[in-house]
Amino acid sequence: MARYGMMIDTRKCVGCYACRVSCQMQNELPVEVSFIKFHEIETGVFPNVKNEIFAVQCQHCEDAPCESVCPTKATYTTEDGIVLVDPEKCIGCKYCMVACPYQARTQDHLTGVVEKCRFCVDLVAEGKQPACVSTCISTARIFGDLDDPNSEVSKAIIKYNAKPLRQDLGKTKIYYVR
Template identity: 55%
Template sequence: MARYGMLLDLTACAGCMACTVGCQMQNELAPEIHFIKYYQQEYGTFPDVSLVNIPVQCQHCENPPCVYNCPTGASYIGDGGIVLIDEHRCIGCKYCMTSCPYNARVLDEETKTPVKCVFCFEQIHEGEQPMCVRTCIGDARIFGDLDDPEGELVRAINERHARPLRPDLGTKPKFFYVW
């Protein structure tokens, strides 16, 4: 069984939000719901200053606080290590939302339950790439199996010295960034 992960090369990300739009279309999300959030960070000292766009979404952690703090078991780790939500078991308590250090969950106002990125779970099991990867104009995203040492994802993580956000939190994210 694969252990899915993703790399996002921030040096190739144009900040165009094509991934966000593709994700919204794929998941039929309301305009106000975004599974991919953009943050900006300044680097350097004047006059040598640069700004980087940092898209952040569910990190599909191996040690996910959202799963461990869900009182009903609605948040769980599915096939391939993808963190999922069983909408039928969710009571809308939002413990998962407050537990996520990446602010990756969003409240669906219609259903009053949290929703989030699921790495396009159904599509990847049909052999397709997640929509955010398919729509990225800069080819900044790579999706694959973290247990395949010869795969494109693992090679890119090693060659580009990619690292997860906030490894100090102990969540063991399966989402890696190239700074």
């Protein structure tokens, strides 16, 4: 069984928002709702200034704090490591939203269901890449099986010494090159 994950190379990201827009379209999200948020960090002193753009979304934590606080077990982790929400079980209590250290969840204002990145589980089941990966114009995103040492994502994580965004918060399935 695969254990899916992603690597995002912030050095390649140009901030075009193609990943965000494709995610919104794939998940039929309203314009004001997104599973991907962008942050910019400016470092250095003029004239040697560097601007880093990085995308943050659900990190699909190994020991997901959102899952452990869910009173109805609506949040769960699949066998292949994808953290999902069962909309039939979600009561909209927002405990998971509070527990998420990445603030990667949003609530559907019509249904009350809490939503988040699903790694485009339906596309992945068809053998395709998540929408954010397939539309990235700068190939800053790589997706695949973290347990397969020969997968493109595993090789890239090692090659570029990619790390989780916040190592102090535990293991995640999204790695960043910064």
